[in-house]
Amino acid sequence: MGSAPPHDALLPLDPKTFAAESRPVIDFLSGYYRDVDKYAVRSAAAEPGRIRTLLPDTPPEHGDPVDVILEDVRRHIVPELTHWQSPNFFAYFPMNASTAGFAGEMLSTGLNVVPFAWAASPAATELEGVVVDWMCKLVGLPDRFLFSGGGGGVLHGSTCEAVVCTLAAARDRALSRLGHEAILRLVVYASDQSHSTFQKGARIIGIPPSNFRVIPTSAASGYGLTADSVQGVVEADVASGLVPLYLCATIGTTGVGAVDPVRQLGEVTRRHGMWLHVDAAYAGSALICPEFQDCIDGAELADSVSMNPHKWFLTNMDCCCLWVASPALLTSALSSNPEYLNNVSEGGADQVIDYKDWQIALSRPFRAMKLWVVLRRYGAAGMRAYIRRHVEMAKWFERTVSADERFEVVTPRRFSLVAFRLRPRHEGDHHAVDAMNRKLLVAINASGRVFMTHFVVDNKFVVRMAVGGAMTQMRHVQDAWELVKEKAKEVGALPTE
Amino acid sequence: MGSAPPHDALLPLDPKTFAAESRPVIDFLSGYYRDVDKYAVRSAAAEPGRIRTLLPDTPPEHGDPVDVILEDVRRHIVPELTHWQSPNFFAYFPMNASTAGFAGEMLSTGLNVVPFAWAASPAATELEGVVVDWMCKLVGLPDRFLFSGGGGGVLHGSTCEAVVCTLAAARDRALSRLGHEAILRLVVYASDQSHSTFQKGARIIGIPPSNFRVIPTSAASGYGLTADSVQGVVEADVASGLVPLYLCATIGTTGVGAVDPVRQLGEVTRRHGMWLHVDAAYAGSALICPEFQDCIDGAELADSVSMNPHKWFLTNMDCCCLWVASPALLTSALSSNPEYLNNVSEGGADQVIDYKDWQIALSRPFRAMKLWVVLRRYGAAGMRAYIRRHVEMAKWFERTVSADERFEVVTPRRFSLVAFRLRPRHEGDHHAVDAMNRKLLVAINASGRVFMTHFVVDNKFVVRMAVGGAMTQMRHVQDAWELVKEKAKEVGALPTE
Structure with a gap:
């Protein structure tokens, strides 16, 4: 490590320095994983503005050695983190890190290639095509989402990006027929359980905010949409001269893990020429287990499907798989061909994928490497066992909560999320x-x-117990239940034991 | 390393396994940097579809050990990469990797926190605020882009994301006054040298494609926009009942490195109530040297500025700084407050930044860590020396090309990009x-x-020599010139020596 390099000889990728300065970071992280369960999952120390008072107002004029920087991370940053990798993190949804996901990200970050077009890095583009096909098969999607089936996939950073891109594709398909003025008449549909991403995405692409429909769900359907309710709202819009554009169906909603019936919804969207997107951001990982694949029955009626390996699939942030049935609709909304990206020496450009035209940005990281290393390292069987272990823990939690008469589970658990309350x-x-x-x-x-x-x-306030952390074991779930009971007593719930 | 873990005991973050399996990846990358100058910069082996034939059709059922995976990377992936980190890579713009950028990415990926809201990871949000302020000062932007000056910054993944977000903010400011129907009358302006991202971004947010203006530039202004030409086009649009919305000014265009005059353009945009965005994606890094800061004279008239540390600032993919003068305009276009993100125990929510409302996606990586480690490790002086070294190399190349009467430099070099031709x-x-x-x-x-x-x-075909690789030394630039001369002779240019 030693001291800062002299300025006239900064060698940012000297192989020996690289290895010597990277190893202490590995040791730092290994120590973090060893100790992470000892930290408060949410920092008690954190308060707005505190870190700013600990750090200087301006960047340092001269560099510091790595060990000094790591010591500052240990002293100033770690104590005010929320520890997403703690085995006791049951908030939001899990965001898995793993040794393989980390190795894949190291390779991607280290090679630091930019596969925006095939020529800009052939292997990175090709590996992405292979790995999205692998995932497509693994989660049991129909062949129409494979490249060999006329569809194809891409790795985005987030579901929201996938949503914006598919909304833009649907919009431009409609406007190419109706003229751009019709943007004022396009309507996007979601349920009251859909992720806020859809409303935000619809707004980003210029849909009038008043043309976003939130369709109510109820306990009777486990908070899933019903085809009848969608059909009713869509027909009312058609009757008033509006143009139904896009419906989002969710497999595993954020609130309570609800599942929308893809086949029935697909029949409605087909009838009205609408785009159907299936958002399986969280529960898509569970679809690798055949016992969950009934959830995507009817996916052949969808135009696009997305899921996030960065949630519950051991793939460190960030990674979202998007599959589309018709890549041409996506690329006609998103392609650009400036002169500085054309390749003078390349033949057969129409045989290759230029992923810049499948996403918002031009620049993009080599995410395929990360997901590929995860699949190679753990294998399909390993991943299924990993998912099932969390589902078993969630089942135990659901059963145990239900058996305590002070508590209730608010809607039956579908995956590894239990929504409960006093x-x-x-x-x-x-x-x-x-x-x-x-x-x-x-x-x-x-x-x-x-x-x-x-x-x-x-209108019920419910507590979400989202099992799925990479380090979470049954004992952590059991400890969580003991804590819930202890705190229930403190806040005045009558003891039953 | 050993063999794949048994499925019933997958421990994805076991600290010892993590360290044991990460070290060989470090060694792999160190070896890659040692050898990267020996590879063809663009693979000769790559052909469409080849990697697919080398890999199985489905993911493996059982996992492989790390050394087997690394061997496959070495055999199948590396030979078909375009080597962006090669010292002989002068294409597009540089995409710097560095030991410090890698260390920062390792920390970010390893901690794997998700700072979408302050409560979801206080330290990560706070560090982002600190580091964008540091960069704001370093590149010499006016105080109005600092948090203390009423503005503020955010780290996106790409300029395109920054463009979409600022376009949406500008659009919604206009539509809140004019009604949503006015989306059909909004006009976005760029030069014939602006990045294609602006046209794509305008299309994504729903601006009619016919309302995107490409304003010609010429050699007389070094291919920069002139205030007169913008003024003329804007006035013509106003006269036809259209609403000028947004102008992109570029510092260091992709084609030839041109610079638009920010102050004069800012006076035009102020007069017409338009949003002015300054895109310094590439050349923003050079602005840390005072001798380049005249390029951003007038930035106090801009509404937003962006630059990409992932290009020429030793920050591995991906990282884009976006500063805005009025964060409220950004967040009112992009905020969402679903119940599952509200925090029941949190007081003083209005004092904190929730970065989800400054960007497209909800999920986001801890990019601040990466940029912070780069600044800490190399210091401002180190970074300035790094930039100046490349500028000197480009100056040498420009001088040498100009001195050979077979060649010409097409427009004077501003930074480290030389556009030349026979x-x-x-x-x-x-x-x-x-x-x-x-x-x-x-x-x-x-x-x-x-x-x-x-x-x-x-209408001239020009060759771009973009200096700025992390490993590029003067000898690589000299070798490139020797190669240019050798190939010029081969293609029939008359020798002059």
């Missing part, structure tokens, strides 16, 4: 029970021993 | 000289010894 003791104490559940969650998180988040469904 | 020998052999330059570039790249790309300006 149940009302009598009719009519709706506000009181919400307030008590709110207090319960605050108390749980204030302990620092776990981190959970909440949702509001049917 | 010059016409007589009046009127326009097509012949273009064909010869085309042949020259093909011959240069076919050698595998360097990789350069081209541009067409004023």
Whole structure:
């Protein structure tokens, strides 16, 4: 390591320096993983503006050695992180890190190639095509989403990017027929359980905010959309001269893990010439297990499907698979061919994929390497076992909560997310029970021993226990339950034991 | 390393396994940097579809050990990469990797936190605020882009994302006044040298394609926009009832490195209530040297500025700084507040930044760590020396090309990009000289010894020599010149020596 390099001889990729300065970072992270369960999952130290007071106002004029920088990370940064890799992190959805995902990201970051066009890095483009096909088969999607089936996939950074791109493709297909003025008449549909990404995405691509429909769901359908409700809203819009454009169906909603019926919804969207997108951001990982694949029955009626390996598939941030049935619709909305990207020496340009035309940005990282290393290192069988282990933990949690009469599970668990709450003791104490559940969650998180988040469904405040951390074992889930019971007592729920 | 873990005991973040499996990846990359100058910069082996034939059709059922995976990378992937980190890569723009950028990415990827909202990782959000302020000061932007000056910055993955977000902010500011129907009358302006990202971005946010204006530039202004030409086009649009929305000014265009006059353009945009974005994706790095800061004179008239540390600032892919003068305009176009992201225990939510509302996606990596480690490790002085070394190399190349009467430099070099060509020998052999330059570039790249790309300006085919690789030394630039001369002779340019 030693001191900062002299300025006139900065050798940023000297192989020996690279190895010598990278090893201590590996050791630092290895130590972090060893100790992460000892930190409060959400920092108690963090307060707005504090880090700014700890760091200088301007960048240093002269460089510091790596060990000094790592010591600052240890002292100033780590204590104020929320520890997403803690085995006791049950908030939001998991964001898995893994040894293989990290190795893949190291290779991608180290090679640092930019596969925006085939010629700009053939192997990176080709590997991406291979790996999205692998994932397509693994999650049980129909052949129409494979390159060999006329479709194809791409790796984005986020579902929101996938949504913006597919919305733009759907919009431009419609406007090429109707003229650009029709943008004012296009309507996008989602359920009251869909991710906020769809509303944001519709707004980004210029759909009038008043043309975004939020279709209510209910307990009767497990908070999934029904074909009838969609059909009703769509027909009303058609009757008023609007143009139904795009429906989002979700497999595993963020709030409670609900599943929309893809086949029935696909029949509605087909009838009205709409684009159907299936968002399986979280639960897409579970689809690699055949016992969950009934959830995507009817996917052949969809125009696009997305899922995030960076959530529950051991692929470090960020990585989102998007598959489309018709790549030409995507590329006709997103392609650009400036002169500085044309390649003078290249023949057969029409045989190759230029992934810049499948996404928003031109520059893009070599994400395929990361997902490929995960699949190679753990194998399909390893990944299925990994998913099933979390599902078993969630089943145990669901069963245990249900068996305690103070609590209720709000809607049946589908994957590894359990939405539960303290149940009302009598009719009519709706506000009181919400307030008590709110207090319960605050108390749980204030302990620092776990981190959970909440949702509001049917006007009920529910606590979300999202199992799926890379380090989470059954004992962590059991400890979480002990903590829930302890805090329930503290906030005044009557003991039953 | 050993064999694949048994499925029932996959421990993806076991600290010892993590360290043991990460070290060989470091050694692999160190070896890659040692050897990278021996590879053809663009693979000769690559052909469409070849990698697919080398890899199985489906993911493996069982995992492989790391050494087997690395061996496959070595055999199948590396030979078909374009080597962006080769010291002989002079194509497009540089995409720097560095030991510090890699260390920062390792920390970000290893900690794997997701700072979409302050509460989701306080330290990561706070560090991002600090580091964008540091960069703002370093590149000499006015205080209005600092948080303390009422503005602020964010780290995106790409300029295109920054463009889409600022376009959406400008659009929604206009539509909130004019009503959504006015989207059909909004006009976006760029020069014939602006990056294609602006046209793509305008299309993504729903601007009618016919409302995107490409304003011609000429040799007289060094291919920069003039205030007069913009003023003329804008006034014509206003006269036809259209609404001028957004102008892109570029510091260091992709084709030839041209610079638009920010102050004069800012006066035009202010007069017409338009949004002015300054794109310094490549040359923004040079702005850390005071001798280049005259390029951003007038930046106080801009609404937003962006630059990519992942190009020429030793920050591995991906990282784009976006600064805005009015964060409220950005967040009012991009915010979403679903229940599952609200934090029940948090007070003072209005004092904190939730970066999800400054960008397209919800999920986001901890990019601040990467840029912070680069600044800490190399310091401002180190970075300035690094930039100046490349500028000196480009100056040498420009001088040397100019001194050879067979060649001409097409427009004066501003940073580290030299646009040159074989010059016409007589009046009127326009097509012949273009064909010869085309042949020259093909011959240069076919050698595998360097990789350069081209541009067409004023109907002239020019070769772009983009200096700025992390490993590029003067001798690589000198070798490139020797190669250019050798290939010029081969394609029939008359020798002068």
